[in-house]
Amino acid sequence: MPQNSSQHLGRNVVVIGTQWGDEGKGKVVDWLTDHAQAVVRFQGGHNAGHTLMIGGKKTILRLIPSGIMHPKVICYIGNGVVLSPEALFKEIAELESAGLNVSSRLRISEAATLILPYHVAIDHAREKKKGDAKIGTTGRGIGPAYEDKVARRALRVQDLFYPEQFAAKLRENLEYHNFVLKNYYQAPELDFANTLAEAMSYAERIKAMVTDVSSALYAAEQAGQNLLFEGAQGTLLDIDHGTYPYVTSSNCVAGNAAAGSGVGPASLHYILGITKAYCTRVGAGPFPSELYDHENPAKQDPIGIRLADIGKEFGSVTGRPRRTGWLDAAALKRSIQINGLTGLCITKLDVLDGLETIRLCVGYRLDGKTLDVLPRGAESVARCEPIYEDFPGWKGSTYGIRDWNKLPIEAQHYLRRVENFCGKPIAMVSTGPDRDETILLQHPFE
Ligand code: GDP
Ligand code: IMO
Ligand code: MG
Numbered sequence: 148m149p150q151n152s153s154q155h156l157g158r159n160v161v162v163i164g165t166q167w168g169d170e171g172k173g174k175v176v177d178w179l180t181d182h183a184q185a186v187v188r189f190q191g192g193h194n195a196g197h198t199l200m201i202g203g204k205k206t207i208l209r210l211i212p213s214g215i216m217h218p219k220v221i222c223y224i225g226n227g228v229v230l231s232p233e234a235l236f237k238e239i240a241e242l243e244s245a246g247l248n249v250s251s252r253l254r255i256s257e258a259a260t261l262i263l264p265y266h267v268a269i270d271h272a273r274e275k276k277k278g279d280a281k282i283g284t285t286g287r288g289i290g291p292a293y294e295d296k297v298a299r300r301a302l303r304v305q306d307l308f309y310p311e312q313f314a315a316k317l318r319e320n321l322e323y324h325n326f327v328l329k330n331y332y333q334a335p336e337l338d339f340a341n342t343l344a345e346a347m348s349y350a351e352r353i354k355a356m357v358t359d360v361s362s363a364l365y366a367a368e369q370a371g372q373n374l375l376f377e378g379a380q381g382t383l384l385d386i387d388h389g390t391y392p393y394v395t396s397s398n399c400v401a402g403n404a405a406a407g408s409g410v411g412p413a414s415l416h417y418i419l420g421i422t423k424a425y426c427t428r429v430g431a432g433p434f435p436s437e438l439y440d441h442e443n444p445a446k447q448d449p450i451g452i453r454l455a456d457i458g459k460e461f462g463s464v465t466g467r468p469r470r471t472g473w474l475d476a477a478a479l480k481r482s483i484q485i486n487g488l489t490g491l492c493i494t495k496l497d498v499l500d501g502l503e504t505i506r507l508c509v510g511y512r513l514d515g516k517t518l519d520v521l522p523r524g525a526e527s528v529a530r531c532e533p534i535y536e537d538f539p540g541w542k543g544s545t546y547g548i549r550d551w552n553k554l555p556i557e558a559q560h561y562l563r564r565v566e567n568f569c570g571k572p573i574a575m576v577s578t579g580p581d582r583d584e585t586i587l588l589q590h591p592f593e
Contacts (some may be wrong), residue, residue, distance in 0.1 A: 156368055156369070156371060157184075157367075157368060157371050157372045157373040157374065158373050158416050158417070158592055159368070159373060159374040159375070159376065159410075159414050159415060159416050159417070160179060160183070160373070160374075160375050160376070160416065160417045160418075160419060160591045160592055161376040161378065161401045161404045161415050161417070161418045161419065162175055162176050162179065162375065162376065162377055162378055162419050162421060163378035163381070163382065163399065163400065163401050163404075163418065163419075163420060163421065163486055164378060164379075164380060164381030164382060164399065164420075164421050165381060165382050165383075165420040165421065165422045165478075165479055165482035165483075165486070165488070165491075166381045166382070166383055166422060166423060166426055166427070166428075166475075166478065166479075166482070167380075167381050167383045167384055167426070167427065167428040167429070167432075167434070168195075168379075168380045168381040168384055168428075168429070169196070169381075169423075169427055169429065169460075169462070169463070169469065170381060170421040170422055170423045170494055171421055171423065171492075171494035171495060171577055172197055172213070172377065172378060172379070172421045173197025173198050173199050173207075173208060173213045174197075174198065174199060174200065174494070174577060174580060174582070175419070175421055175492050175494070175575065175577065176197070176212070176213035176214065176375060176377045177199045177201070177213045177214070177216055177217075177582055178582055178585055179375055179419075179591065179592065180213070180214040180216075180217045180220055180375060181217065182373055182375075182590070182592035182593075183214065183220065183372075183373045183374060183375035183592070184219075184220060184221065184367060184372035184373060184374070185214070185220060185221045185222070185223060185364070185367055185372060185373075185374050185375070186212040186213065186214025186215075186220060186221075186222050186223070186374075186375045186376075186377055187212065187222075187223040187224075187225055187360075187364065187374060187375070187376045187377065187404070187408050188210070188211075188212050188222075188223070188224050188225060188228050188377050188379065189225040189227045189228065189376055189377075189378070189403055189404045189406075189407030189408040190225075190227040190228060190378070190379060190380075190397040190398060190399060190403050190407045191228065191229070191289070191378075191379030191380050191395065191397055191399070192209075192210060192228055192229040192230060192231060192234075192262060192287060192288075192289050192292070192379075193209035193210045193231055193234040193235075193238070193262075193287050193464070194209075194284075194285040194287045194289045194379070194380070194395065194464060195208075195209055195210070195379035195380065195464070196208075196209055196462065196463030196464035197209070197213050197377075197379070197463070198463050198580065199213060199216060199582070200580040200581045200582065201216060201581070201582050202581070202582075203581070205580075206242070206245070207463050207464075208238070209234060209238055209464065210224065210228070210230065210231070210234055210235055210238055211224075211235075211238055211239070211242065211249065211253065212224070212377050213377055214375060214377075215242065215247060215249060215252065215253075216247070218248070220252065221252055221254060221363075221367075222252055222253050222254070223253075223254050223255075223256070223358075223360050223363065223364065223408065224253070224254070224255045224256060224259055224360075225256050225259070225360050225407045225408030225409065226256040226258035226259055226360065226361075226407060226408065226409060227259075227397065227403060227406060227407020227408065228256075228259050228260075228407070229259070229260045229261075229262050229288075229289055229292040229293060229296070229397075230255065230259045230260065230261060230262060230304065231261070231262035231263075231287070231288065232261065232346065232349035232353060233264075233345075233349075234262075234287070235349075235353075236349065236352065239253070250352075250355070250356065253356050254356060254357075254358035254360060254363060255304060255353065255356045255357050255358065255360075256304065256357075256358070256359075256360040256361075256408075256409070257303070257304050257305035257357050257358075257359065258303055258304070258305065258409075259303060259304045260292055260293070260295070260296045260301045260302075260303055261292070261301065261302045261303060261304060261306070261307075261346070262287070262288045262289070262292040263288075263292075263302065263317075263320075263342060263346060264288075264337055264342055264345070265288075265291075265320070265321060265324045265325075265328070265337045265342070266288030266289075266291040266292045266295070267286065267287065267288035267291075268288075268324075268328060268334060268335070268337060269288070269291040269324060269327070269328065269332075270284055270286050270287065270288045270289070270290060270291055271286055271334075272328060272332035272334040273290075273291075273332065274286065275332075275334075276332055281431060282392065282393055282394075282430060282431055282432070283393075283429070283430030283431040283432075283467075284395075284430065285430075285462075285464050285465055286465070287464075289395060289396055289397075290395075290396040291324075292396075293396035293397060294396070295320070300316070300319070300320055300323075302316055302317060302320065302346075304353060304357060305357070307346065307347070307349070307350040307353060307354070308350065308354060310347060310350075313343075313346070313347070314343055317339070317342060317343055317346070318339060321337060321339050321342060324337075325337060360408060360409055361408065361409025361410065364408060364409065364410050364414075365410070368410070368414060373592055374410075374414075376401075376404040376408065376415070378399055378401070378404070379399065380395045380397070380399040381399055382399055382400055382420075382481070382482040382485065382486060383478060383481075383482070383521075384399055385397075385398055385399040385400050385485075386398055386399075388400060388481070388485050388523060389523075390432045390433055390523075390524065390525045390528050391523070391524050391525060392525060393430065393431050393432025393433070393525050394432075400485050400486050401415060401418045401486040401487060401488075402415075402486075402487075417489045417490070417591045417592070418486050418487055418488050418489045418490075419488075419489065419490055419491075419492055419574060419575075419591050420479075420482060420483065420486060420488040420490070420491050420492070420571075421492050421494060422474075422479060422482075422491050422492065422493050422494065423474070423493075423494050423495050424474055424493050424494065424495050424496045424498065424499050425454050425458070425471060425472065425473055425474050425495070425498065425499065426471065426472045426473065426474055426475050426478075427454075427455075427458070427460050427469040427470060427471050427472075428469065428470045428472075429462045429465070429467050429468075429469045429470065430467075432525055432528075433525050433528040433529035433531075434470060434472055435472075435475060435478075435508065435511060435521075435528060435531040435532070435533045436472040436473040436474070436475045436506075436508040436533050436535075437451070437470055437471070437472040438450055438451025438454070438471055438472045438473065439451025439452050439454070439455055439470060439471045439472070440470040441455075441468045441470075446470070450502065451470075451471045451472060452471075453502075454471040454472075454498060455468065455469065455471045457498045457500075458471070458495055458498040473505075473506040473507065473508055473533075473535065474507055474508065474565070475508040475521070475533070476507050476508060476509050476565055476568045476569060477508055477509055477510045477511060477518065477519055477520055477521055478508070478521040479491075479565070479569050480519065480520045480521070480568075480569055481520050481521040483569055483570070483571055484520070488571050489571075489574075489591070490571060490572050490573065490574035490575075490589060490591065491565075491566070491569070491571055491572070491573045491574060491575075492573070492574060492575035492576070492577065493562060493565070493573055493575070493576045493577070494576075494577035495577065496545050496554075496558060496562075496576055496577065496578050497544065497545045497546040497547075497578045497579055499540065499545075499558075499561075500541070500543070500544050500545055500546065501540065501541075501542065502540035503539075503540050504537050504538065504539065504540055505537070505538045505539075505540050505561055506535040506536070506537055506538075507535060507536050507537075507538065507561070507564065507565065507568075508533040508534065508535055509534055509535065509536050509568060510533075510534040511531035511532055511533055511534060512531070512532040512534065513527065513530055513531050513532070514530065517534070518531070536564070538557065538560065538561045538564065539557050540557060541555035541556075541557040541558050542555070543555060545558055545578050546578055546579050546584070547578055547579045547581075547584045548578045548584075548586065549578070549583070549584070549585065549586055550586060551576070551586050551588060554576075554586070562576065572588070572589060573588060574587075574588055574589040574590070574591060575587055575588060575589075575591075576588070
């Protein structure tokens with residue numbers, strides 16, 4: 148191998164959400180994919196809902212990477228993902244019936260953890276028992292599947308290929324989970340034979356897609372290809388760094404792109420943080436700059452309602468109305484630290500069109516102190532009182548603008564202040580849901 152072979156290596160970009168998810172990651176991953184040969188999911192599961200809008204046609208992806216719309220691109224599901232075979236084949240069938248060739252371009256890690264029906268049952272039973280204190284999960288079995296992984300009892304994709312051992316492990320798992328379902332949650336138990344038969348019915352089809360993902364990514368890198376890593380959820384939902392316990396059960400931060408797919412951290416060259424021009428949250432948990440929550444009579448600010456309306460803020464997975472609020476730059480500062488962000492992509496700027504005044508949260512008062520970065524954990528965050536800077540809004544529409552200089556001067560000022568407060572450059576601005584409604588300032592792949 149020539150000594151200078153490293154200069155032929157490609158460039159790899161990680162896309163992550165810097166808020167509570169739904170920042171527009173899917174749109175941006177799709178847009179960036181024209182510079183990549185492979186797109187990789189590394190955490191989460193079908194709790195994600197990533198929306199792509201291409202020439203007015205909408206596609207929502209849950210488990211399959213958002214690069215799938217590009218015909219020659221290979222899509223990988225890494226070891227860090229929790230994979231429901233049922234959800235996977237449902238999604239493949241939907242995409243294939245729309246004319247896409249998915250199976251031939253999808254590669255799945257043998258080390259990915261399986262989500263099986265008892266995980267879903269536990270997720271539901273637990274939320275029900277918690278009542279008002281519930282997390283507001285997506286009910287997809289995500290948390291219980293990650294718990295099994297960490298408890299070292301999970302069934303993984305590769306177990307499907309050893310039917311006898313699979314059956315033995317499943318029996319043990321079900322014995323344990325059925326005990327909890329029946330005695331602790333007073334919920335129905337799951338039948339062993341049915342669960343086994345259903346899981347095994349997917350085995351051959353999954354086998355055709357299984358690959359040693361780390362070896363494949365290593366080879367792709369050596370061949371000079373560009374890789375794109377697609378985060379799900381968002382930094383403030385990260386199991387360690389988010390508003391715990393109101394979080395998801397995986398690490399959503401950029402560093403997990405390495406562990407969750409089996410590449411080294413030095414392979415992550417550019418970390419792009421997707422940031423909505425305001426904030427949303429779906430599910431429970433503290434939200435300092437919150438204006439609107441359809442379930443909370445104390446949070447009914449008309450501007451929050453307007454953001455929800457114009458931004459069409461309904462969950463793409465569960466259809467639940469999202470809570471809305473002002474952009475929280477102090478929370479963004481936390482995301483910048485823990486992701487090592489290279490640049491920002493601000494999305495949904497157009498949703499702020501026509502507002503008289505736009506507020507930006509730049510810190511909090513907490514227990515007599517002033518903070519300029521979001522603290523960790525739900526208790527502290529819940530006690531944060533936001534400190535705002537106010538900016539004049541703009542008249543007219545930014546919808547679909549593709550050139551920075553065409554943005555109203557007030558919008559430019561607002562964005563420059565975000566950049567300046569956070570100390571990171573804005574690389575892209577999204578002004579509409581469609582692939583092409585994008586302003587490029589600095590291409591992450593160049
Ligand atoms: P993700 O989970 O981060 O991929 O985001 P979602 O797809 O759940 O939610 C983002 C929503 O905003 C989707 O409905 C997108 O089509 C839409 N969207 C993305 N970017 C823009 C934008 O710049 N402007 C507007 N108006 N909508 C956008
Ligand atoms: P994308 O990738 C927004 C939220 C749920 C709940 C919490 C835990 O589309 O941005 P879980 O089912 O993961 O155990 O739920 O996390 N949540 C999301 N919120 N976007 C997502 O994904 C989410 N995935 C999970 O609403 O509050
Ligand atoms: Mg989403």
